[in-house]
Amino acid sequence: MENKHIPEKLLTPYDPQSTEKRIYDAWEKSGYFNPDVCIQEGITKADAKPFTIVMPPPNVTGILHMGHAMMLAIQDIMTRYHRMKGEKALWIPGTDHAAIATQSKVEKEISKKEGKSRYDLGREEMLNRIHAFAQDSHDSIIAQVKAMGASCDWSREAFTLDETRTKAVYTMFKNMYDDGLIYRGTRVVNWDPKGQTTIADDEIVYEERKAKLYTFKYAKDFPIAISTTRPETKIGDVAVAVHPSDERYTAYVGKEYDMEFCGVPIHIKIIADESVEKDFGTGALGVTPAHSMIDSDISKRHNLPSIQVINEYAKMTLGGENILGKKTTEARETIVSWLRDEGLLEKEEEVNQNVSTAERTGGIIEPLPKLQWFIDVNKEFVLPESTLEGIASGSKTTLKQIMRTVVQNKQVTIVPEYFDKTYFHWIDNLQDWCISRQIWYGHRIPVWYKGDEIYSDIQAPEGEGWVQDEDVLDTWFSSGLWTFSTLGWPENTPDLATYHPTAVLETGYEILFSWVARMILMTGYGLGTIPFHTVYLHGTVRDAQGRKMSKSLGNGIDPIDVANKFGIDAGRMALITGTAPGTDSRIDENKIKGYKNFANKLWNITRFIITNTEGFEVDNEKNEYTEEDQILADEVRTLAIEVGADIDALRFHLASEKIYHYIWHRFADVILEESKEIFTGTDTAKISSRKQFLMNTLADTLKILHPFMPFVTEELWSIIPRNEANSQKLLIIESWPFLENHTH
RNA sequence: GCACUUUUAGCUCAGUGGUAGAGCGUUACAUUGACAUUGUAAAGGCCGGAAGUUCGAUCCUUCCAAGGUGCACCA
Numbered sequence A: 001m002e003n004k005h006i007p008e009k010l011l012t013p014y015d016p017q018s019t020e021k022r023i024y025d026a027w028e029k030s031g032y033f034n035p036d037v038c039i040q041e042g043i044t045k046a047d048a049k050p051f052t053i054v055m056p057p058p059n060v061t062g063i064l065h066m067g068h069a070m071m072l073a074i075q076d077i078m079t080r081y082h083r084m085k086g087e088k089a090l091w092i093p094g095t096d097h098a099a100i101a102t103q104s105k106v107e108k109e110i111s112k113k114e115g116k117s118r119y120d121l122g123r124e125e126m127l128n129r130i131h132a133f134a135q136d137s138h139d140s141i142i143a144q145v146k147a148m149g150a151s152c153d154w155s156r157e158a159f160t161l162d163e164t165r166t167k168a169v170y171t172m173f174k175n176m177y178d179d180g181l182i183y184r185g186t187r188v189v190n191w192d193p194k195g196q197t198t199i200a201d202d203e204i205v206y207e208e209r210k211a212k213l214y215t216f217k218y219a220k221d222f223p224i225a226i227s228t229t230r231p232e233t234k235i236g237d238v239a240v241a242v243h244p245s246d247e248r249y250t251a252y253v254g255k256e257y258d259m260e261f262c263g264v265p266i267h268i269k270i271i272a273d274e275s276v277e278k279d280f281g282t283g284a285l286g287v288t289p290a291h292s293m294i295d296s297d298i299s300k301r302h303n304l305p306s307i308q309v310i311n312e313y314a315k316m317t318l319g320g321e322n323i324l325g326k327k328t329t330e331a332r333e334t335i336v337s338w339l340r341d342e343g344l345l346e347k348e349e350e351v352n353q354n355v356s357t358a359e360r361t362g363g364i365i366e367p368l369p370k371l372q373w374f375i376d377v378n379k380e381f382v383l384p385e386s387t388l389e390g391i392a393s394g395s396k397t398t399l400k401q402i403m404r405t406v407v408q409n410k411q412v413t414i415v416p417e418y419f420d421k422t423y424f425h426w427i428d429n430l431q432d433w434c435i436s437r438q439i440w441y442g443h444r445i446p447v448w449y450k451g452d453e454i455y456s457d458i459q460a461p462e463g464e465g466w467v468q469d470e471d472v473l474d475t476w477f478s479s480g481l482w483t484f485s486t487l488g489w490p491e492n493t494p495d496l497a498t499y500h501p502t503a504v505l506e507t508g509y510e511i512l513f514s515w516v517a518r519m520i521l522m523t524g525y526g527l528g529t530i531p532f533h534t535v536y537l538h539g540t541v542r543d544a545q546g547r548k549m550s551k552s553l554g555n556g557i558d559p560i561d562v563a564n565k566f567g568i569d570a571g572r573m574a575l576i577t578g579t580a581p582g583t584d585s586r587i588d589e590n591k592i593k594g595y596k597n598f599a600n601k602l603w604n605i606t607r608f609i610i611t612n613t614e615g616f617e618v619d620n621e622k623n624e625y626t627e628e629d630q631i632l633a634d635e636v637r638t639l640a641i642e643v644g645a646d647i648d649a650l651r652f653h654l655a656s657e658k659i660y661h662y663i664w665h666r667f668a669d670v671i672l673e674e675s676k677e678i679f680t681g682t683d684t685a686k687i688s689s690r691k692q693f694l695m696n697t698l699a700d701t702l703k704i705l706h707p708f709m710p711f712v713t714e715e716l717w718s719i720i721p722r723n724e725a726n727s728q729k730l731l732i733i734e735s736w737p738f739l740e741n742h743t744h
Numbered sequence B: 001g002c003a004c005u006u007u008u009a010g011c012u013c014a015g016u017g018g019u020a021g022a023g024c025g026u027u028a029c030a031u032u033g034a035c036a037u038u039g040u041a042a043a044g045g046c047c048g049g050a051a052g053u054u055c056g057a058u059c060c061u062u063c064c065a066a067g068g069u070g071c072a073c074c075a
Helices: A016-030 A035-040 A066-084 A099-114 A123-147 A163-178 A231-236 A293-301 A328-342 A399-408 A419-428 A475-479 A494-499 A509-527 A559-566 A568-576 A589-612 A627-648 A652-680 A684-705 A710-719
Strands: A050-054 A088-092 A182-192 A197-199 A204-216 A226-228 A239-242 A256-261 A264-272 A284-287 A345-358 A366-375 A381-383 A395-397 A413-415 A447-450 A453-456 A502-508 A532-538
Touching: A016 A123, A016 A559, A016 A568, A016 A710, A035 A088, A050 A066, A050 A494, A050 A502, A066 A088, A066 A502, A066 A532, A066 A559, A066 A568, A066 A627, A066 A652, A088 A494, A099 A123, A099 A475, A123 A559, A163 A182, A163 A453, A163 A475, A163 A509, A182 A293, A182 A345, A204 A328, A226 A231, A226 A284, A231 A264, A231 A328, A239 A293, A284 A293, A293 A366, A328 A345, A381 A509, A399 A419, A399 A509, A413 A419, A419 A509, A475 A509, A502 A509, A509 A532, A559 A568, A559 A589, A568 A589, A568 A652, A568 A710, A589 A652, A589 A684, A589 A710, A627 A652, A627 A684, A652 A684, A684 A710
Parallel strands: A050 A088, A239 A264, A413 A532, A502 A532
Antiparallel strands: A182 A197, A182 A366, A204 A226, A204 A345, A239 A284, A256 A264, A381 A395, A447 A453
16 A cells, blocks of 8 residues: 555654653643633633642652652643643642751761761751752752653742742741741650751651560669660659559559669659559559650649750760760660669560651651740631631631541542541641751741740841741641642732632642641631642552562662653553552553553554545534444543543543553454455445544544543644644644533 | 551452453464554453341441551550
C-alpha cells in the first residue's frame, strides 16, 4: 500500500522522549492551564462551574519520587477531565519551605562538607545558604512537575514562604492571638537535642528498643520502691504517686520525706493519683515534673514544684561533680552504680521500650519544660461568619469542634471513608498545638517584646527598643492556610470568591493529621468555611517486593528515569491502574513497560485507521451508520459516560482500566480485525459507515484517554485528519465526548 | 492495650447480595501483520477459618487466625 499520506513519524514506533517535552511546551504556550485564558478565548463559559485543586506543595528538600508522580497524575487526571467538561478548572502549583526538614538538610550538608554548625555561620549567613539550596531544589522540582505532564496554572504558583503567603500567615497569627487562641506558656514539650528545637507530637517517630528497668528506693529509710528506665532524672523527683485504691501504700499517702539521692538533696511527698497503674512495676511512680508529660500533669494537679535537671543539650544541670554537666546516659551509669553500692537497687530487668525520636533529625526526644507558643484547641471563641453545618454564624465554638463537626456531618468527606474513624480517634486525643520552633528557616513569629510589653501584628511596632521573637513557626501553620493563601487571602480577591472552597484535596494518608486536619482548623477559624469538599487519600508507592522506596535501600524509581525510558504516560498509567485509594501499591518496570506497549498500540491503531480511511471525508451532518455500527457507537457513548462517572467518583483505577480495556481488547482486537473484512468486501454502505465510525471513535477514545495519557493522545490528535471547523487545535481543550448525554 | 485495615488465580491486585475478574507469569497454536511484536485459546480459585442473617453470602453481622497501619502506654 502507498503510504505517502501517512505522517512519517507514524511509520516508526511511538517515541515519548522526543514528544513529551515538545507537547508540554505547546500546552504552556497556549495558556490553557490558566482558566482565565480559557474564558477569554471562549473555550470555557465565564459562568461555568469552578473546579479547584491545590497541589500539596512538595518540600524544597530535594527531588520528587514516585509518590509525587502518582499524586500529580491523579490531580492532573481530575484537572484535565474537568477542563474538558467545560468547567473553570484551576490547579494551583506550589512548594513548601518545610522549615525543619530543609534547615536540617542544609545543616547536615554544611557540617559534612565544612565541619561547621549553624551557630558558626550565624543566622543571616545560614539563611542565605538555606535560601540558595531551596531555590535550587525548587527549580529542579518544578522541572520534574512539568515532566510529569501536570497541567497546573504556573501563573498562580505559590511558595509557603513568599510575600503573599507570609502576609497570610502573619494575619492569621494576629487574629488568633487577638482571640486568645494563641498563647505563650511554659509546658513540657518534645525537645529534640539534635535539632535544638521543639517538635510537635506528630513529628515523633517511635522506635522500639531494649531498655533496662531499674527498681530501687531513693534511700534506705524510704518506704516505697519505684521503677524507672531513666534513673538520672530522679534527682528531679518531687513526689511518689500511687493509685488511690492501692492498699499497699494507703498508709503512706500524705507523708513527706527529705533525703539525699546520689549526693542531691530531694524532698518527696507521697501522693495518690488516678493516673497511676497499680500493676506496672511496683505500682508507685516517681514523679519528675520537668522531664515527663504525664508527671507534669500530675504535679499540676497536686501543686508540686518542678525541678529541671537536664538541659537542651541532654546534659545534667544538677548534682555533684560526678553528675553535673555529664550526658544523661553517663549520669545514668553513675547513679545506677551508686544505687548498687548503697544496696538500694532491688531489681534490674530488660524491657521493650518505645523511644521517641525526631522524624527529621533522628534525635532522641527529651521532654523539657519550655516557654513556647501554642494554639489552644479547646478554648471557646465566637465564629462571626460561618457556613459550617452545625456551627451557626456568631455562635461559640472551639477549634477541636470545628475539626470534628465538618467531618462528622460529611461537609468534608474522606475517601476512603474508613479513614474518618482514624481522624476522630486523633481529634479526641488532641492536645494544644505547639507552633514555635527554635530554628531559623521559616516565618518568624510576629511578636515583639519591649520589657514586659508584648505586641503582635503583621509588622513591627513603631518606636525604639522592640525585639522580635527569635523563634519561627511550625511549617504546618503556613501549609494549613494553603487552600486560601494561594488564592490571595487575606485580600478579598476575585480568585478567592470564585475558587474557594476547593473541590478535592488529594494527598497521602500519612499527613491526614499534620496537614489535612490543620487545614480544616485554619479554614474553619479564618474563613468560617471548609477548605475542600473531598479529601482523597492515596497510598504509598512501594517497590515490586512491597518495600518502601528509600535511598538507603537503593530501590527507588526516579520518575524522570521512567519518563526517559518508557514515557511518563506509561508511568502514569502504571501508577493509577489497579491502585485503590488509601491502599499501598507496588510498581515495577514490567508494569510500566506494559503501558509503554499500550501507547505504541494506540499509535498503530491510528496508523491503521489513517491508512484505511485515506481520502475519506467525515461528514457527521449525515449520520449514515449501519445498524451494526450504531450499536458500536452506543458502546463508545456508554464508555465515555462510565469513565466520566468513575472519575467523578474518584475511582481512577477503574476509569483507566476501562478505557485501556476498550481500546486494546475491544476497539483493536475485535472492531479493527472485523473492519479488515469489511474493507476487503464490496458493500460500500458498510465500508463508509465503518470508516466514519473508526475515525469518530479514534477521536473519542483519544479524548477519553487524554486525562490519563496526555502526551501520546495530544500527539496523535495533531496527526489525525479532523474536521477543523468542529474541533480544537489542541486536544487539551476538547470537550469530553457525549457530554450532552450525561445525566446529572 | 485500643482502634482501623487487609486476607480473592503462581505473583500483584480489582470487584459484586444471584456459585468470580484484570495485568503479569505459565502452556499450546497462529502470525511478520496497523504492532521493536501481536492475536487466538488453555490451564489455574471450596474469594483466610467457623457460625449467623437471607430463598441465596466472596460481599452483611459476630467470633477466630495471620499480616499491616495509626494512637496510647512506655514509671
